[in-house]
Amino acid sequence: MKFTSLLASAAMALGLATSAMAEDKTKVGFVFVGPVGDGGWTYEHNKGRLAVEEEFGDKVETVFVESVPEGPDAERVMTQMALEGADLIFTTSFGYMDPTINVAKKFPNVKFEHATGYKTADNVSVYSARFYEGRAVQGHIAGKMTKSNVIGYIGSYPIPEVIRGINSAYVHAKKVNPDVEFKIIWAYTWFDPAKEADAATVLIEQGADVILQHTDSTAPQAAAQEAGNVITFGQASDMSEYAPFPRVSSIIDNWAPYYIARTQAVMDGSWETVNTWDGIKEGMVEIGEISDSVPADIKEEALAMKAAMAAGEYHPFTGPLKKQDGSDWLAEGETADDGTLAGMNFYVEGLQGEIPQ
């Protein structure tokens, strides 16, 4: 009896000691879907991580694991991070949604933040950016600049985030160019440079002279550069190494302020579950410099649209809009509500093909 109580108190003392040590430093974990050098999505999340380190210096320790497949393996990685004493874990891809929820159940004292998902819990927040606002600007430029009237779109997976982007780009391309046609390829990967380049090449061979991508690497930019007279947009990151041509503009995801704020909240003990969805106005979505390859008047219009969205005067999904099947979606002047957008699983009128289910 005496021996066991001695053991127990020793264990408690040890536990106290380690938790005291843990309090000194806030440990923040990041789970990435691609390599940090992908030049796109993961690259920007990693920039956010570095910003957290910069901001808090010695008070914080960050860890990350890259190229984690979406699925059971992700659960293993998150569990490992939690066991190693992470206080806050950012899981940065849509496919980590269920693994995040599962692991969060097992570690009620660890805070989780899942990017681009919609499932929350007491210790799970979700955050995303309104990329579709950036897509609206891209759609406008694309519709104005295409000569073949064929715009190629490389999708990753048929999830609401990607479908929103396609719809937003299409609506705004169509508005300025009624003859425009979208060709969509689903790559079924977030990161596979060879496949992304192949997809871009196929779209170009089938007449596209604008390539929009929702995959993470810069490979489609390289393919467009090879082809010569095709324009592209940086995705998730500025991809300015391909500016001024073929890359004429970009959507930049700026996660740093959010990551810093949330880490601060964990330090203060003020962290609570939130559902963040910020756009151009809050600075989470940035529009990369529109290069001189874009005629001045188009550039001006694009910037005006960006300003209107930043001021909250313009919503990219403003009626009248119909769904692909011809049924009414938004009446004149009506704007889409966040619930519909978050679960968007339909094309708008005019897009060809079906969304894989």
Place this chain on the structure above:
Amino acid sequence: MDLGEINPVLLLASLMVAATPLLLAAIGELVVEKAGVLNLGVEGMMIVGAISGFAISVETGSPWLGFIAAAIGGAVLSLLFVLLTQVALANQVASGLALTLFGLGFSALLGQSYVGVKPPSMGDIHIPVISDIPVIGPILFQHDPILYVGIALTATVWAVLKYTRVGLILRAVGENHDAAHALGYKVIKIRIMAILFGGACAGLGGAYISLIRVPQWTEGMTAGVGWIALALVVFASWKPWRALLGAYLFGGITVLQLNLQAAGVAIPVEYLAMSPYIITILVLVILSADKSSAPASLGRIFHASH
């Protein structure tokens, strides 16, 4: 849906480009496995080849030097595998996996200053007369030289394995290393040569992705091609021409399914996306009904004392 938008000439031409990295890696691994060694490090050797080739061709401005560097890079990395499995007699599966992990990390380190750089272009060969033949010319005779190297390599490996004394010895080592040793052949030495050859081929395959197919450097850009090459060797029953067929089928259907998607063909995209895997496996499994089996000593460790 508009099938007319698919240009069959361009389709067949890009099929060959998509298949070449896979073919190069598979042919190299085929020789390694014929010698009785299972090297699961193909992916790692490919990615190291991709960055060595990329870096050297950017620095020197010569894609040819780049490809030579890629072959050397892949072979040098495979030396690590040689050291582990042929000298230290470590487990081949574990060593191969370690090689892949090491290669992925090491290439990321090497490549840090090469992100976003454009490599010099190799250009396509334009042989007068035959490359001007309509249809066939653009499909077969207007490619980069490395693509033809891949085909030539397949033919050479096939001929060497089948008709030459060197090939016979290599196969003997792979089938029964004790017997080969008893006959006085240097089993370890022959296996080392085979592993180095495999490494060089994988390196070439990797550089083909970073210098020609994409062309750019991105971390982890081989994205699993090495694993597909490994599977391909097995499904091809260790026969070079079948590996070529498999690579072309896989590359071809990958490109074809992208084309069908872009043309809006009414086949569910999920089926299209899985079709390269299914069709390649089906065809090669049907072909392998002749019961050709794996080299008998595959994956077994050899030591002269046994």
